[in-house]
Amino acid sequence: MTAVNQLPPHQTIKPPPFARRPDLYDEIEWRPHISPPDAKVAYRFWSLPDTLLGQTMDKRERFLRPIMGDMHQLHGLARNVYDHLMEDHLLPLIPSKWQEKWNNDGLDQAHWSFDDIFNNQGFDMGDSMEDPDLVEGREIDGLKVIDLKMMLHRRNLPTEGKIKDLRQRLRDYKRSVYQKYQVLPRSRLSDWGIQRDEVSRYTITITNDGGIGPLDMYTCAILLSPYNPTYWLSRAYCHYQLAFFDLAVGDAYRAHLLCEVLVNPLLRNRQPGLYTRIWQAIEQHIIAGGHMIDPHTFHELDYMRMPNGINYFVPTMRKAIQNIISLGLAALQSWDDYKVKEKELLQRIVMPDRDTTPFKERWRVMKHGVLTRNPALSAENPNVFFYEKRSGSAPGGRKYPYDANDKDRSTNAFTDTATRNLVTENDSLPWKRCRVGVTTMPNGDQLGMFATTPIAAGEIIFVEIPSVRGHLSPKTPFHRETIATTGPISLRCDNCKADIPHADAVRYSQGHGTRREVCKCITAPSCLAFCPEADPNGPTCAENARERYHFRACGKDWDWLHDAMRLNEVTTGPAGYETTYYSHTNEQHTTILSLLLREVFDITLHRRQTDPHLMAHEVDELLVLESTQNWENQSFPFTFCANIQVPFDILMQLGVDIFSDLTFDTWVIQLIMRKLTVNATPWDHIRRKKHKIITKKDIPPAANQPGMTRAQWEKLEPSFHNLYLFPGFSLFNHACGYTHYNAFYGYDPTVPNRMLVWASRAIQQDEEIFIHYFHPMDAKVNREMLTREIGQKCCCPGNDHLPTSTLTGQRRCFTQ
Structure with missing residues (x-):
């Protein structure tokens, strides 16, 4: 019996590098296979900036291009991105240098108008035009003479001529009438006083008066052909060139998922229909580009007809994808994830020396120059929580390309709407003693809560139940x-x-x-x-x-998501003699916000039934909170698992097609994560009593675990089991010192997760209400702790009395 229950020796079984993924099957309704006319348009969107990328490569002399000839075509889908990465492979792009490099390559001047994209001879705009009057004529090349004449007659156009003349006449009509291309509609926020006209309502608008750049071109290609990893790879590299490294990793990861379905037989049938869509999207891409290749040369079309078909082109894409992910993680200083990803492809496939050189050289430089001296990896750092040790750092103050910069929280319309949503229509609040207003702080205007009537000491000011719940x-x-x-x-x-x-x-x-x-x-x-x-x-x-x-979250198996935040349980042994032990904790991946993130996605999808264009980061509960313009000098934690892998898995389990639905693009996810990072509030009793920062969690040997005490297990538990978002409570500003705050806060004893705010002294009408984040008699509070608490440097009245400690970290945690 002893042999049956024999547990593995300590540390002989290494934990997986990332949390396990869900086993998805038929949760997602995939987009239909792409039509040939749409494939031509998508190819056009991609080929124009990709050709320019190749031209910038031609200007560089120090790089040895791959041997030309028939084999050169194997790089066909990723040639220009691949060449760029092979040249600049050693170190990631320096964020402060991206603009200079972008300009030197002439990409700042790259813009394409409607005519540049569509109005070349014989080019049909295909299914991509949202043209309700020409629904039956979208694929003009397939229409018969009688149909063409009928459509021309209805538009008072001549009906004489051969069929090619009729088709061209209808194409010319479409181009002359519909000289506009608009995609990705934005949320309607008129209730908040944010007016978006016909142009600003769309993320991308193409006219002859306003062209678009490479990033928009790649995005339009993805919208038309979302299952083509070529387009995701090109946009990933474009994001990388723009120094949006987190977005580059997100795009490259989606390209990786698509490529893995092609090359891994174990994945082809896991989600029915996806494999055929990927293959067909690449096939149509190659066919659409066939007319631009010399017919007397062996090219991509010939390889596509050979036994391996499009899989001939996948190796180059996989290498380029791997390089972008590695460089992006290095730029984000997510070193633990970088160490895993840098070696991933080398451990899985055999590559020529030319392809392995970037990985090996980059690893050598990083290993000796960075990885051995990274202070965040040290368990001795007293200001880093255990779950923060793996985190990289993403800057918060730079606006993402598709984030609308039109949300002014200081207008009367905005504050009136916030007051209505949080106070007037708050069913938990029987009295209305406060309102949302604007207060001037050293770091700019901020929202705050103001008394609307005199409030006596001890009176309840505000009551709120959580809008978003995360229960681990x-x-x-x-x-x-x-x-x-x-x-x-x-x-x-x-x-x-x-x-x-x-x-x-x-x-x-x-x-x-x-x-x-x-x-x-x-x-x-x-x-x-x-x-x-x-x-x-x-x-x-x-x-x-x-x-x-x-x-939508109701009834689904979310155990995998909980596992992504807690101890990993392993059951071993034959039936009837099972033994359970704990091997590692996935909390190290900084996934503590994942359940809150799931709820935001779930709420957004539900509200889209009445507001189809609602964006997840602009739901009422998040829109009222601070955003990019308030995070100029702030950075946010980033890990591959928490910021990329788990969010996309959550979306797919909720039925979202992460390839075709760009309303849940990577930048939307990162904005939500940042809002939650700054505003999430813990409920756990232990966090109310202990402010100790736990920096290390060593899982004891499996054989020793049965005898562990409750106190020993508590040290291994996740730092937070219950996190909430209280949008109204988040608007109360804090005040340090014994004379500046005028209110306390705490949890309701009858409804345990209901937040209460009450007056600590008499408050006058129109006076701002300030709360104290720590107990006023807590002598251990210092400026660094307060910085971690509020997510940025404290600039409130009364902080002069606080001592300055020797702690150096500035990353926020959820202590209360």
Whole structure:
């Protein structure tokens, strides 16, 4: 029996580099296969900037181009990006130098108008034009004479001539009438006083008066042909050239996912329909470009007809993708992820020396120049939480290319709408004693809360239930929330966080309970329960959840997402003799915000039923919060798992096509993550009592784990089990010192996750309400702790009395 239960020696089994991904199958409805006319338009969007990229390469003399000839065509889908990366492979682009390099290559002058893109002889705009009057004539080349004459007659155009004349006449009509191309509509925010006209309502607009640059061209190609990794790779490199490294990694990762479906037989049938769409998209891309190649030369079309088909071109794409991801992670200083990704392709495939050189040389330089001296990797750094050690750093003050810079939070219309949403229509707030207003701070105008009436000391000012909830299901023996018919059962309501009576927990576990008080999530591995029905005439917690936030996420298996934030449990041994131990914790990937992120996605998808163009970072709860213009000198944590892999997996489990739906593009995800990083509030009792920063979590050997005490397990638990977003509470500014703050805050004892703000002294009408983030008698508070708490340097009144510690880190954590 001892041999059966033999546990592996300590540290002999290495944990996977990243958290496990969900097993997805039919969650997503893929876009139809691309039509030939749309493929031609997509190729046109891609080929114009890609040709220019190749021309910039021709100006450089120090790089040895690959041997020309037939084999040169194997680089056909990624040739120019590949050549650029092979030349500048040693170190990532310096962010401050991107503009100079961009200008030197002449890319700042690269703009294409409507005529440049569409109006070349014999070029049909295809299905890409949203032309309701010409729906039946989108594929003009396939129309018969009688159809062409009928359409021309309805438009008072001549109907004489041969079929090629009729087709050209209809094309000319389309071009003359529809000299505009608009894609990616933005949210309608008129309720917030933000007016977007016909042009600003769209992210990309192409006319003859206003052209677009390379980034927009690649984006338009993706919108038409989202399953072609060529377009994702080209846009990834364009983002890299613009020094948006997080966006470059996001695009390259999606290109990687598409390529893996092509080359990995284990993935081809995991999501039915995706493999054929990828193959067909690349096939149509090669066919669309065939007319530009010398017919007497062996080229891509010939390779496509050979046994391996389009897979001949995949190796070059994979190498380029790997280089972009490695360079991007290095630029973001995400060193642990960089170490994994840099060696990934070398460990999987055999490559010529020319292709392996960039990886080997870059690793040699990084290993001796950076990795051995990175202070963030040291467990001795006293100002870095355990989950922060792996993080890179992404700057917060630079606006993303597609983020509309038209949200002014200082207007009366904006503050009035915020007051209506957070105070006037707040059902939890029976009295209305405050409003949202604008306050002037040393770092610029900020929103704040102001008294609308005199408030006496001790009176409740503000009450708020969380708009977004993140409840992590614990997994250690002492903290696990389980459903069982016997033994102790500990369950808390997902809506209000109140304890569920033991008898009701047992009743739920036995399959009893009405729809008014439970949902099918009660049987999920990471179970989700609600309070029992108390009032037959009043709403239950389950009904409140289904009305406010529990939508598409309901009933799905989210255990993989919880695993991405907690200890990894391993069960080994034959049936009846299983042994469980814990191998590592995925908290190190900085995935603590993932459940909040899922809820934002879920809420957005639900509200799109009535507002189809709503963007996730502009839902009411997030729009009211600070954004890029407030983060000029601030940086945000970045890891490959938390910022790229897990968000895209969440979206796919919710049924979102991450390739065709660019409303959930990488930049949208990063903006949401940053808003949550600054504004998320913890609920955990242990965090209210302890401000100690835990920098190290060593998992003991499996054989020693059964004898561990509760206190020992608590040290290994995730730093936060419950995080909330309170948009109204986030608008209360803080004040240091004993005389500047005038309010306290805390959790409601009757509804455990309801936030309360009450007056600490008398407050006059129109006086701003300030709260103190730490207990006023806490002598350990210093400026560095406050910087971590609020996410940026403290500039409030009264901070002069705070001591300055020797701590150097400035990254925010969620201590309260």
